[in-house]
Amino acid sequence: MKKYWLMKSEPDEVSIDDLMAAPKQTLPWFGVRNYQARNFMRDAMQVGDGVLFYHSSCAQPGVAGIAEVASTPYPDHSQFEDGGKYFDAKATQEQPRWVSVDVHGLKKTALLPLSEMRQMAALEDMLLLKKGSRLSITPVTLEQWQAITALLQPA
DNA sequence: GCCAACGTTGGC
DNA sequence: GCCAACGTTGGC
Numbered sequence: 001m002k003k004y005w006l007m008k009s010e011p012d013e014v015s016i017d018d019l020m021a022a023p024k025q026t027l028p029w030f031g032v033r034n035y036q037a038r039n040f041m042r043d044a045m046q047v048g049d050g051v052l053f054y055h056s057s058c059a060q061p062g063v064a065g066i067a068e069v070a071s072t073p074y075p076d077h078s079q080f081e082d083g084g085k086y087f088d089a090k091a092t093q094e095q096p097r098w099v100s101v102d103v104h105g106l107k108k109t110a111l112l113p114l115s116e117m118r119q120m121a122a123l124e125d126m127l128l129l130k131k132g133s134r135l136s137i138t139p140v141t142l143e144q145w146q147a148i149t150a151l152l153q154p155a
Numbered sequence: 156g157c158c159a160a161c162g163t164t165g166g167c
Numbered sequence: 168g169c170c171a172a173c174g175t176t177g178g179c
Contacts, residue, residue, distance in 0.1 A: 008177090033175095034162075057177050114178080132160040134176045 003049045004140040005040070005069070006128055007103065008056040016053050016065040019105035026070050026104045030078045031086045033098065037137040042073045042099045050145060051103060054128070055111070056136075062113040063148060065155075071102035109152040122147035 007029065009015070019027055032038055051067040075096035078086035091097040117123050127138040140148075 010177095036162095061178070134161060136176090 003044065003046065004052070004142065004145040005045065005049060006052040006054050006063075006138050006140050007067075008054045008136045010057045011055045011064070012058065015055065016105065016108045019053065019065070019067065019103065020108050022105070024104070025106075026102050028077070028100045029103050030076045030100045032076070032100075032136060033086065033088070034136060037135055038099055040137045040139065041101050044139075045069050045073065045101055047071060050140075052140060052145070052148060053103075053105070060111055060113060062111045062115075062117065063109070063152065064111050065108040066106045066149065066152070067103050068106060069101055070104035073099040073101050076100040108155040110155055112148065112151055116151075117148070120147060120151075 013031075014027065019025060029041070032041065047069055049069040051069060052063050053065040053067050055061055055064045075093075076086070076098040077100070078084055079088040079091040079096060079098045080093065081087050086098075088097055117126070118129055123129060123144055126140070126144050127133055127135065
């Protein structure tokens with residue numbers, strides 16, 4: 001059963017443009033350091049799942065494009081990079097702590113701003129919109145997916 | 156830059 | 168296992 005996700009990225013780090021410009025429009029999703037978000041990747045994501053690519057921590061937060069999960073989970077390389085931003089001293093090659101999946105960009109869209117999403121009745125229960133929600137990866141229901149993708153305009 | 160909300164850490 | 172202190176997220 002195909003599932004749907006919303007994945008946050010800071011456009012200063014990796015934007016929808018970066019994803020679409022990557023070889024095969026595919027990039028590894030690295031740097032997740034939250035157990036709940038990791039568990040979604042590790043335990044629930046499947047190749048072909050739908051992804052709403054969301055820009056966060058920026059002037060205009062919102063959905064910026066459509067992507068799909070393009071790999072099964074594998075150890076996040078950045079946890080082993082000593083001195084790097086995402087280094088984790090407690091992770092080992094034998095017992096990695098964090099995982100990545102590859103994400104394949106399907107299309108960049110005009111930005112659907114967070115402020116508009118907040119006004120959509122169909123998104124009332126969306127995890128992203130809950131007060132205090134900070135998860136960088138959240139599940140999206142089919143109904144929410146349909147409501148959002150129906151509003152996405154060409155870039 | 157502010158700050159509310161949340162997650163993690165570590166002493167006990 | 169509790170919980171205070173601290174760090175981070177992310178919208179505004």
